[in-house]
Amino acid sequence: MVRNPFVGRSSQIVRVLLSNPARSWTIRQLAMEAKVSLGLTSIVTNKLIDLGFLIRERSMKLKLRKEEELIKRWAVAYDSGMRKQRAYYSQGTLYDIARRIAKTAKEYSIKYAFTGSFATDLVTQYIRPAQIQVYVASEYDLNKIVKVQNLEIAEIGGNIVFLLPEDESVFYGLREITDSRVGRVTVVSDLQLILDLYNDTDRTREAAERLLTKEYERRLKEENLIKMLKEFFGARGLITAEPKPAISQSGPDLIFLDPKTKELIAVEVKSSTAKLDSVEILKKHILYLGSRAKGVLVAPSITDTARKELEKANLQFEPLEAIESGVHKETS
Numbered sequence: 001m002v003r004n005p006f007v008g009r010s011s012q013i014v015r016v017l018l019s020n021p022a023r024s025w026t027i028r029q030l031a032m033e034a035k036v037s038l039g040l041t042s043i044v045t046n047k048l049i050d051l052g053f054l055i056r057e058r059s060m061k062l063k064l065r066k067e068e069e070l071i072k073r074w075a076v077a078y079d080s081g082m083r084k085q086r087a088y089y090s091q092g093t094l095y096d097i098a099r100r101i102a103k104t105a106k107e108y109s110i111k112y113a114f115t116g117s118f119a120t121d122l123v124t125q126y127i128r129p130a131q132i133q134v135y136v137a138s139e140y141d142l143n144k145i146v147k148v149q150n151l152e153i154a155e156i157g158g159n160i161v162f163l164l165p166e167d168e169s170v171f172y173g174l175r176e177i178t179d180s181r182v183g184r185v186t187v188v189s190d191l192q193l194i195l196d197l198y199n200d201t202d203r204t205r206e207a208a209e210r211l212l213t214k215e216y217e218r219r220l221k222e223e224n225l226i227k228m229l230k231e232f233f234g235a236r237g238l239i240t241a242e243p244k245p246a247i248s249q250s251g252p253d254l255i256f257l258d259p260k261t262k263e264l265i266a267v268e269v270k271s272s273t274a275k276l277d278s279v280e281i282l283k284k285h286i287l288y289l290g291s292r293a294k295g296v297l298v299a300p301s302i303t304d305t306a307r308k309e310l311e312k313a314n315l316q317f318e319p320l321e322a323i324e325s326g327v328h329k330e331t332s
Contacts, residue, residue: 005044005051006077009036012169013044017054017064018071018191019173022223024061071191071212075198083165086142087158088151094118094132095181097160101134102185104148111137112145112186113174115163115196117204119187122179124214126207133196135163135170135188178277221271229254229267229298232323238265252285252295264293274299274317279309286315298323 005014012034017025025033031041045062048054053070054062064070090097098114105112113119116133120126136142142162145151151160173189188196190211197208230240238256241264252266266285270278274297282295295315302310302317310317 004077005047006074007079009034009040010044011074012036012167012172013041014048014070014074015169015172015191017048018067018074019189021064021067022226024057024059024063026061030062068212071194075195075208075212078195078198080196080199083163086162086164087154088146088160088162089154089158090149090151090160094129094159098132098134098182098185100149101132101145101160102182104145105136105141105186108141108144108148110141110144111168111171112141113171113188113192114185115170115188115193116161116200117197117207119193120197120204120207120211122177122182122185122187123190123193124207124211126210127203131158132160133163134160135165137165137168137171139164176277222269225269225271226254228323229269233265233267252282255289262292264289266293266295268295268297270297270299272300274302274306276303276306276309279306279313279315282310282315283313286313 005011013030013036016030016034020033027038027041027045030045031038034041045054048070049056049062053064053066055065057063090100092100098118101112104110113135114122114132115135116131117127117129118132118134121129136145142164145162154160170188170192173191174186175189176184176186178184187193194208194212197204197211199205233254233256234240237260238258241255241257253269254267256265256267257263258265266282266289268278268282268285278297278299282297286293286295295313296318297310297315298318298320300320307317
């Protein structure tokens, strides 16, 4: 019997649930996404049901509840000491160094993700970092970066700390962000960032708490938006389709099915102005779903460059304000 769902392979199940809080799961779907056995998934989910973090819907699918409390419980129990660390030194500002690391990682197809106070600065600017913390998948990848960048081993301190995780679950949900100081780089998910910050220092715990509050508020807003989109597209005769397991984490925010034409419609949602990268993401979703799939980009506004590329790809843009007005009109 699993006593602690926050350690080992059991934690991969918790990670998937927290990374997809609006989704309902069968045991098989959850096991496939977490890459663990059906037996372990059954044991862990039963434990989470007993703890009050999961419920069984009428369809018998599992649905997350008390998300914020579950994240805090995991953060308190999270042991960052389970990863290996290697400290190095390089000249230049932290942002210059990070830009060079990201460039090398891209050139050699190295999986990496910034975390800790440095990633927090890039994402929220809550903390002014004193060093870079970055996950890399293996010793081989680390040695490649060290060699190419000619980094010096730091006996004490160091301004770069490479983290070698026990498994690659820390990379689940990683995202690319663009910052004027470093360019386009990869950082861990907000969930992993909270876990890494929580038990480091009082200062980073405060940042984790603020990030958790922000993430929880964002998720609530996202859930309301998803509900509104389902109403909007449902009124057009479309029905919600289950995403394929292979794309549940990195796939579109919503997938609809047109029962008349049997076409799939991928919907990508942005809370701010949609840019060219949003169009590229939507195009990737369409490519995966197949030649008969269509795509809709939903955002408050869109740049001229992004709109041209969207039209060129024969994809659709729906202003968020128009969707809100349409839903409110139908329900009034």
